[in-house]
Amino acid sequence: MESDPNHLRDPYKPDADEAELPDLECAICFCQFNNIFNTPKVLECKHTFCLECLARMNVKSVQPNTLQCPLCRAYTPLPDLGLPKLANDSTVLSYLPAAMQHVYSIRFNRTKGKLQVKRVPSSAPALTHTIRQSLDVGNPAGEGGEGSSARERSVLITILRSPLCKAFIMCTVAIMTIILIIVILVMHKPS
Ligand SMILES: [Zn+2]
Numbered sequence: 001m002e003s004d005p006n007h008l009r010d011p012y013k014p015d016a017d018e019a020e021l022p023d024l025e026c027a028i029c030f031c032q033f034n035n036i037f038n039t040p041k042v043l044e045c046k047h048t049f050c051l052e053c054l055a056r057m058n059v060k061s062v063q064p065n066t067l068q069c070p071l072c073r074a075y076t077p078l079p080d081l082g083l084p085k086l087a088n089d090s091t092v093l094s095y096l097p098a099a100m101q102h103v104y105s106i107r108f109n110r111t112k113g114k115l116q117v118k119r120v121p122s123s124a125p126a127l128t129h130t131i132r133q134s135l136d137v138g139n140p141a142g143e144g145g146e147g148s149s150a151r152e153r154s155v156l157i158t159i160l161r162s163p164l165c166k167a168f169i170m171c172t173v174a175i176m177t178i179i180l181i182i183v184i185l186v187m188h189k190p191s
Protein backbone atom coordinates (compact mmCIF):
# COMPACT_ATOMS: atom_id res chain seq x y z
CA MET A 1 0.00 0.00 0.00
CA GLU A 2 2.79 2.44 0.93
CA SER A 3 4.61 1.71 -2.31
CA ASP A 4 1.72 3.13 -4.32
CA PRO A 5 1.29 6.84 -3.49
CA ASN A 6 -1.83 7.14 -5.65
CA HIS A 7 -3.59 4.60 -3.49
CA LEU A 8 -3.16 6.77 -0.38
CA ARG A 9 -4.61 9.88 -1.97
CA ASP A 10 -8.20 10.51 -1.01
CA PRO A 11 -10.20 10.10 -4.22
CA TYR A 12 -13.03 12.21 -2.82
CA LYS A 13 -10.90 15.32 -2.33
CA PRO A 14 -8.42 15.40 -5.20
CA ASP A 15 -7.53 19.08 -4.78
CA ALA A 16 -7.21 19.15 -1.00
CA ASP A 17 -3.94 20.49 0.34
CA GLU A 18 -2.03 17.62 2.00
CA ALA A 19 -0.81 19.85 4.85
CA GLU A 20 -4.34 20.73 5.91
CA LEU A 21 -5.58 17.16 5.94
CA PRO A 22 -5.95 15.62 9.38
CA ASP A 23 -4.23 12.29 9.89
CA LEU A 24 -6.61 9.76 8.37
CA GLU A 25 -4.62 6.85 9.79
CA CYS A 26 -4.50 5.67 13.38
CA ALA A 27 -1.04 6.45 14.84
CA ILE A 28 -0.94 3.09 16.62
CA CYS A 29 -2.00 0.56 13.99
CA PHE A 30 -1.62 2.72 10.84
CA CYS A 31 -5.06 1.55 9.71
CA GLN A 32 -7.23 3.99 7.80
CA PHE A 33 -9.98 5.28 10.03
CA ASN A 34 -13.45 4.03 9.18
CA ASN A 35 -16.92 4.11 10.67
CA ILE A 36 -16.87 0.64 12.25
CA PHE A 37 -14.06 -0.77 14.44
CA ASN A 38 -11.56 1.86 13.31
CA THR A 39 -13.80 4.81 14.16
CA PRO A 40 -11.62 7.82 15.10
CA LYS A 41 -12.05 8.47 18.83
CA VAL A 42 -10.66 11.62 20.39
CA LEU A 43 -9.24 11.58 23.93
CA GLU A 44 -9.36 14.53 26.34
CA CYS A 45 -5.83 15.48 25.27
CA LYS A 46 -7.20 15.88 21.70
CA HIS A 47 -5.19 12.96 20.37
CA THR A 48 -7.15 10.65 18.09
CA PHE A 49 -6.87 6.87 17.83
CA CYS A 50 -9.08 4.17 16.40
CA LEU A 51 -11.66 2.42 18.56
CA GLU A 52 -9.99 -0.96 18.05
CA CYS A 53 -6.62 0.25 19.40
CA LEU A 54 -8.26 1.93 22.40
CA ALA A 55 -10.19 -1.26 23.11
CA ARG A 56 -6.99 -3.33 22.90
CA MET A 57 -5.28 -0.88 25.29
CA ASN A 58 -8.21 -0.97 27.69
CA VAL A 59 -8.32 -4.77 27.75
CA LYS A 60 -4.61 -4.93 28.70
CA SER A 61 -4.81 -2.01 31.14
CA VAL A 62 -4.76 -2.50 34.91
CA GLN A 63 -6.96 0.61 35.18
CA PRO A 64 -10.05 -0.33 33.18
CA ASN A 65 -11.86 2.94 33.88
CA THR A 66 -9.29 5.27 32.34
CA LEU A 67 -7.32 5.36 29.13
CA GLN A 68 -3.76 6.64 29.01
CA CYS A 69 -2.83 8.42 25.80
CA PRO A 70 0.14 6.58 24.22
CA LEU A 71 1.45 9.90 22.84
CA CYS A 72 1.26 12.32 25.79
CA ARG A 73 0.39 9.95 28.68
CA ALA A 74 -2.60 12.06 29.72
CA TYR A 75 -5.50 10.18 31.27
CA THR A 76 -9.03 10.16 29.87
CA PRO A 77 -11.79 8.70 32.03
CA LEU A 78 -14.00 6.25 30.15
CA PRO A 79 -17.65 7.24 29.64
CA ASP A 80 -20.15 5.50 31.93
CA LEU A 81 -21.75 3.87 28.90
CA GLY A 82 -18.45 2.40 27.79
CA LEU A 83 -15.52 2.90 25.52
CA PRO A 84 -17.48 3.18 22.23
CA LYS A 85 -19.22 6.26 23.69
CA LEU A 86 -15.98 8.26 23.61
CA ALA A 87 -16.37 11.29 21.36
CA ASN A 88 -15.81 10.68 17.66
CA ASP A 89 -13.24 12.88 15.95
CA SER A 90 -15.66 14.78 13.75
CA THR A 91 -12.86 16.46 11.78
CA VAL A 92 -11.38 13.12 10.74
CA LEU A 93 -14.85 11.72 10.08
CA SER A 94 -15.67 14.60 7.75
CA TYR A 95 -12.75 13.57 5.53
CA LEU A 96 -13.97 9.99 5.22
CA PRO A 97 -15.96 8.94 2.13
CA ALA A 98 -19.66 9.80 2.20
CA ALA A 99 -20.58 6.15 2.77
CA MET A 100 -18.60 6.18 6.03
CA GLN A 101 -20.20 9.28 7.56
CA HIS A 102 -22.63 7.25 9.65
CA VAL A 103 -20.76 5.67 12.57
CA TYR A 104 -21.86 2.16 13.49
CA SER A 105 -23.18 1.45 16.95
CA ILE A 106 -20.56 -0.76 18.62
CA ARG A 107 -20.75 -2.72 21.87
CA PHE A 108 -17.54 -3.36 23.83
CA ASN A 109 -17.34 -6.38 26.09
CA ARG A 110 -14.13 -6.00 28.08
CA THR A 111 -14.24 -9.33 29.90
CA LYS A 112 -14.64 -11.21 26.61
CA GLY A 113 -12.30 -8.83 24.78
CA LYS A 114 -14.82 -8.29 22.02
CA LEU A 115 -16.05 -5.40 19.93
CA GLN A 116 -19.42 -6.09 18.36
CA VAL A 117 -21.58 -4.25 15.89
CA LYS A 118 -24.84 -3.59 17.73
CA ARG A 119 -26.94 -2.76 14.72
CA VAL A 120 -26.30 -1.80 11.16
CA PRO A 121 -27.58 1.67 10.24
CA SER A 122 -30.33 1.63 7.66
CA SER A 123 -28.46 4.33 5.74
CA ALA A 124 -25.79 1.82 4.74
CA PRO A 125 -27.60 -1.30 3.58
CA ALA A 126 -25.07 -1.95 0.81
CA LEU A 127 -22.30 -2.37 3.35
CA THR A 128 -24.03 -4.90 5.56
CA HIS A 129 -22.70 -7.99 3.83
CA THR A 130 -19.10 -6.78 3.79
CA ILE A 131 -18.58 -5.88 7.46
CA ARG A 132 -17.45 -8.11 10.24
CA GLN A 133 -19.96 -8.27 13.07
CA SER A 134 -17.42 -8.69 15.85
CA LEU A 135 -13.73 -8.32 16.54
CA ASP A 136 -11.48 -9.93 19.16
CA VAL A 137 -9.24 -7.45 20.94
CA GLY A 138 -7.47 -9.79 23.39
CA ASN A 139 -8.04 -10.94 26.95
CA PRO A 140 -8.14 -8.73 30.06
CA ALA A 141 -4.78 -8.22 31.79
CA GLY A 142 -3.59 -11.05 34.02
CA GLU A 143 -6.37 -13.51 33.28
CA GLY A 144 -5.12 -14.94 29.99
CA GLY A 145 -1.60 -15.92 31.08
CA GLU A 146 -2.54 -17.47 34.41
CA GLY A 147 -5.43 -19.33 32.87
CA SER A 148 -3.31 -20.99 30.22
CA SER A 149 -0.52 -22.05 32.59
CA ALA A 150 -3.07 -23.47 35.03
CA ARG A 151 -4.62 -25.35 32.12
CA GLU A 152 -1.22 -26.74 31.10
CA ARG A 153 -0.58 -27.87 34.67
CA SER A 154 -3.91 -29.67 34.89
CA VAL A 155 -3.24 -31.38 31.55
CA LEU A 156 0.11 -32.61 32.90
CA ILE A 157 -1.53 -33.92 36.09
CA THR A 158 -4.18 -35.69 34.02
CA ILE A 159 -1.48 -37.40 31.93
CA LEU A 160 0.42 -38.51 35.06
CA ARG A 161 -2.75 -39.91 36.58
CA SER A 162 -3.92 -41.70 33.46
CA PRO A 163 -3.93 -45.54 33.60
CA LEU A 164 -1.88 -45.65 30.41
CA CYS A 165 0.88 -43.70 32.11
CA LYS A 166 0.80 -45.99 35.17
CA ALA A 167 1.08 -49.03 32.90
CA PHE A 168 4.03 -47.48 31.12
CA ILE A 169 5.83 -46.76 34.41
CA MET A 170 5.20 -50.33 35.65
CA CYS A 171 6.47 -51.78 32.36
CA THR A 172 9.61 -49.66 32.58
CA VAL A 173 10.23 -50.76 36.18
CA ALA A 174 9.72 -54.41 35.22
CA ILE A 175 12.13 -54.16 32.28
CA MET A 176 14.75 -52.42 34.42
CA THR A 177 14.44 -55.13 37.07
CA ILE A 178 14.92 -57.87 34.47
CA ILE A 179 17.98 -56.10 33.02
CA LEU A 180 19.41 -55.72 36.54
CA ILE A 181 18.90 -59.43 37.28
CA ILE A 182 20.58 -60.40 33.98
CA VAL A 183 23.53 -58.11 34.74
CA ILE A 184 23.92 -59.61 38.23
CA LEU A 185 23.72 -63.15 36.84
CA VAL A 186 26.31 -62.39 34.18
CA MET A 187 28.69 -60.85 36.71
CA HIS A 188 28.37 -63.79 39.11
CA LYS A 189 28.67 -66.41 36.39
CA PRO A 190 31.56 -68.70 37.30
CA SER A 191 34.20 -68.38 34.68
ZN1 LIG B 1 -5.61 1.90 15.57
Ligand SMILES: [Zn+2]
Nearest residue numbers: 045047069072
Ligand atom coordinates in the same frame (compact mmCIF):
# COMPACT_ATOMS: atom_id res chain seq x y z
ZN1 LIG C 1 -2.56 12.60 24.14
